Amino acid sequence: MARWQPDASGRLQEAALELYGERGFESTTVAEIAERAGLTKRTFFRYFADKREVLFHGSERLAETFATAIAAAPASAAPLDAAIAALDAAAPYFEERRAFATRRQQIIAASPELRERELIKLAKLAEVVADALRARGVGEPAATLTAEAAITVFRVTFGRWVDPANRKSFERLVRDSVADLRAVTAVAR
Amino acid sequence: MARWQPDASGRLQEAALELYGERGFESTTVAEIAERAGLTKRTFFRYFADKREVLFHGSERLAETFATAIAAAPASAAPLDAAIAALDAAAPYFEERRAFATRRQQIIAASPELRERELIKLAKLAEVVADALRARGVGEPAATLTAEAAITVFRVTFGRWVDPANRKSFERLVRDSVADLRAVTAVAR
Numbered sequence: 001m002a003r004w005q006p007d008a009s010g011r012l013q014e015a016a017l018e019l020y021g022e023r024g025f026e027s028t029t030v031a032e033i034a035e036r037a038g039l040t041k042r043t044f045f046r047y048f049a050d051k052r053e054v055l056f057h058g059s060e061r062l063a064e065t066f067a068t069a070i071a072a073a074p075a076s077a078a079p080l081d082a083a084i085a086a087l088d089a090a091a092p093y094f095e096e097r098r099a100f101a102t103r104r105q106q107i108i109a110a111s112p113e114l115r116e117r118e119l120i121k122l123a124k125l126a127e128v129v130a131d132a133l134r135a136r137g138v139g140e141p142a143a144t145l146t147a148e149a150a151i152t153v154f155r156v157t158f159g160r161w162v163d164p165a166n167r168k169s170f171e172r173l174v175r176d177s178v179a180d181l182r183a184v185t186a187v188a189r
Numbered sequence: 190m191a192r193w194q195p196d197a198s199g200r201l202q203e204a205a206l207e208l209y210g211e212r213g214f215e216s217t218t219v220a221e222i223a224e225r226a227g228l229t230k231r232t233f234f235r236y237f238a239d240k241r242e243v244l245f246h247g248s249e250r251l252a253e254t255f256a257t258a259i260a261a262a263p264a265s266a267a268p269l270d271a272a273i274a275a276l277d278a279a280a281p282y283f284e285e286r287r288a289f290a291t292r293r294q295q296i297i298a299a300s301p302e303l304r305e306r307e308l309i310k311l312a313k314l315a316e317v318v319a320d321a322l323r324a325r326g327v328g329e330p331a332a333t334l335t336a337e338a339a340i341t342v343f344r345v346t347f348g349r350w351v352d353p354a355n356r357k358s359f360e361r362l363v364r365d366s367v368a369d370l371r372a373v374t375a376v377a378r
Contacts, residue, residue, distance in 0.1 A: 142369060
């Protein structure tokens, strides 16, 4: 058994992931998800606005984790280091559900509608990071540039981490990706 | 008179921008845009798939400009310099229509639906840049990180350039924004 004990919301997420994997996101209905989970449509809508949102359930919690970590970073931390601390803070959340995250990512990659949804969620996360940096006194455009850089590192890290061949931890891959970003933005000699 | 001479497509864009500015994007219909331009709905749909696309008409041309510029950058250019050459190549296109671009940006900022559409267009541009970099032999994750960094610079540059108080050229602001990105990603001492 997975460590993650599914309650009603978790059962619905698991059922959705199964069905999206089996027949595709577009051809799955909310009624089918509820049925697979042994619950009603009404219960589904108590937790999720629609069949897309069932895949993005963690994004508000993630945004809170990011904002809290940035606020808690030492006052002396450079803006990018404070933003990267947000990714480190989220690492345990991801490590707890790598199998789920991997299947979820495959489903999102297969659907243009879900890829668009994910872009929007990532843009919202970038806004949360930029807001948290501005609250630390970081000005513009540094706050926006740093937040976008951190979210790019997040995306790249995530892609590397869910790769079936990957054996590195999420946190280790954050380090690697930050180093890679610094290499591509360094002034050429 | 503006230097930009409106043909049917240009007249529709101008009419759309006027109407979106006057009554908002959501409350404007294609029929009203066509009427304001002195054209038919049928003509509208010959040029644009829907009332959103009228604001994103230039994005394919922009993608082509980006791809061509990256392919033409000297073989010795670092990946980020090649990607930034794409922004420089697009500068004349923007400079020709600053007033239009400024009004367009205000309309997009006011509509969540249009902001989402813009995110998707920018993500597609980032893919074009990453593809063009990979075609130069840039590996992963460097190609993705560089492309995302360049598109972030593009967004930040664009925002500074359309600011009513701005007096700097698009190209000059690209330089400034790249320098700012390098400052935030530089390793702290």
